[in-house]
Amino acid sequence: MKLFIIYTVYTHITINTINTIVGEKSKPMKIIISNASPDPIYDQITRQIKNHIITGEMQEGDPLPSIRKLAKELQISVITTSRAYEELEKEGFIDTVGGKGCFVAMQNKELLKEKRRKTVEEILGDAVAEAKKLGIGLSELREMLELLFNYEDE
Amino acid sequence: MKNMLEIQNLSKSYKDFNLRDVSFTLPEGYIMGLIGPNGAGKTTIIKLVMSLLKKDAGRISIFGMDHRDHEVDIKSRIGFVYDNPNYYDHLSLRRIKNIIAPFYRTWDEGRFQQLVKQFNLPLNKALRKFSRGMVMKAAIAIALSHHADFIIMDEPTSGLDPIFRRELLDLLGEILQNEKKAVLFSTHITSDLEKIADYITLLINGRLVFSDTKDEVLAKFALVKGGRDIIGDIPLVGFKAHEYGFEGLTDNIQAVRKKYGSKVVLEKASLEDIMFYNNLGNNHAQFN
Structure with missing residues (x-):
């Protein structure tokens, strides 16, 4: 079987980097939007805020910037920003308090870790599938993983 | 959520162009981009909304009111930027402002002065000596100086350099911090303003192709x-x-x-x- 790998070259990459102040006491929240990424913008925001919450950069009860403020700072649509917050709320990462805005919700740390574990498993699954296509065996794959793992450690 | 603009079954015929049965709505709190190639009917729609043309059929309501029955009331709450500002071009920006300002109860002289300064516009030079970009900036400064609830702009970015186009994004973003306001703009340059647009309405040959949130599109x-x-x-x-x-x-x-x-x-x-x-x-x- 022939395998076609298609690379997309983006000729121009626009990245809006913004540090948004989330509250007086808390540190600025970092969100980077890439227009070259195939992922929808709302998804990029959702993922980055989730990360901030999982890594503990954003703590329970921390306020999020208002939807309109974030949209203005990132120069993106209000609807896109609302969608990102809706996803976060659906997954239980944030709570909306009527009239007061959005806050980081109480988190079940173990559950979060488990979710992250799943993500790692999925990515490894992809790697295994790709390796099988190319006829790379388990031992070779293990070597690759070890190499990468140790490299990351240094 | 209230609608800022409702257009229903709007039609207008000319000898060589027909706007046919166009319907769409813009809720308050959002920005809509009206896009389409030249001759698609964008300017016709904006002129109909502003009652600068008479519609053949259909219904237009702004702030929940019929655009003809409450024309004066509606227009005092609209900031309008027109593709081809028809100012008396032998006058200076200061004179033009002095003529326009009294029409608006909500005119904010401080805001106007601040925008003129921010846009680097000369107040005493005749408008005919302005570049196309400067005329557009002047029109934008006037449109943003009376706390309009609804900003309507016909091809606002034509003739503007990319630096000012980004500045305009910031200004619009600022206006949209108030969720009771809305912006409608037409453009055939889809790249800049498309960033912040919430809704996109595409017109081709006088017909509506779609009107939907940008993310859906x-x-x-x-x-x-x-x-x-x-x-x-x-x-x-x-x-x-x-x-x-x-x-x-x-x-x-x-x-x-x-x-x-x-x-x-x-x-x-x-x-x-x-x-x-x-x-x-x-x-x-x-x-x-």
């Missing part, structure tokens, strides 16, 4: 590239063939991926791609 369409042999089978809105293959737009990403997944490249489509291929498709349809 961008999720619905994709660019497809592949070999010439499959052009006839693949569901495309419009395409362009070249000697070595084709590029086209599909509104059925699932079907294309399922049936031709390995034979084609699927890519994110920009609003410009979406406009371009919808227009091509429309022209094909007319010839066939």
Whole structure:
């Protein structure tokens, strides 16, 4: 079987980097939007805020910037920003308090870790599938993983 | 959520152009981009909304009121930027402002002075000595100086450099911090303002192609590239063939991926791609 790998070259990459102040006491929240990424913008925001919450950069009860403020700072649509917050709320990462805005919700740390574990498993699954296509065996794959793992450690 | 603008079954005929049965709504708190190639009917719609033209049929309501019955009331709450500002061009910006300002109860002189300074506009020079970009900036400064609830702009970015276009994004973003306001702009340059637009309305040849949230639009369409042999089978809105293959737009990403997944490249489509291929498709349809 022939395998076609298609690379997309983006000729121009626009990245809006913004540090948004989330509250007086808390540190600025970092969100980077890439227009070259195939992922929808709302998804990029959702993922980055989730990360901030999982890594503990954003703590329970921390306020999020208002939807309109974030949209203005990132120069993106209000609807896109609302969608990102809706996803976060659906997954239980944030709570909306009527009239007061959005806050980081109480988190079940173990559950979060488990979710992250799943993500790692999925990515490894992809790697295994790709390796099988190319006829790379388990031992070779293990070597690759070890190499990468140790490299990351240094 | 209230609607800032409601257009229902709007029609207007000229000798060589027909706007046919156009309907769309813009809720308050959001920005809508009216896009389409030249001659699609964007300016006609804006002129109809502003009662600068008389409609043949249909209904237009702004702030929940009929645009004709409450014209004065409505217009005092609209900030209007027109593609071809028809100012008395022998006058200076200061004189023009002095003529316009009294018409608005909510005129904010401090805001005007601040914008003039920010835009680097001379107050005492005759407008005919202004560049096209400067005239546009002057029109924007005036439109933003009376705390309008609804900003309507016809081709605001034409003649403006990219630096000012970004500044305009910031200004609009600031206005939208108030969720009771809304912005409608028309443009054929889809790249800058498309960033912040919440809704996109596409017009081609006087007809509405779609009016939807930008996110829905961008999720619905994709660019497809592949070999010439499959052009006839693949569901495309419009395409362009070249000697070595084709590029086209599909509104059925699932079907294309399922049936031709390995034979084609699927890519994110920009609003410009979406406009371009919808227009091509429309022209094909007319010839066939």
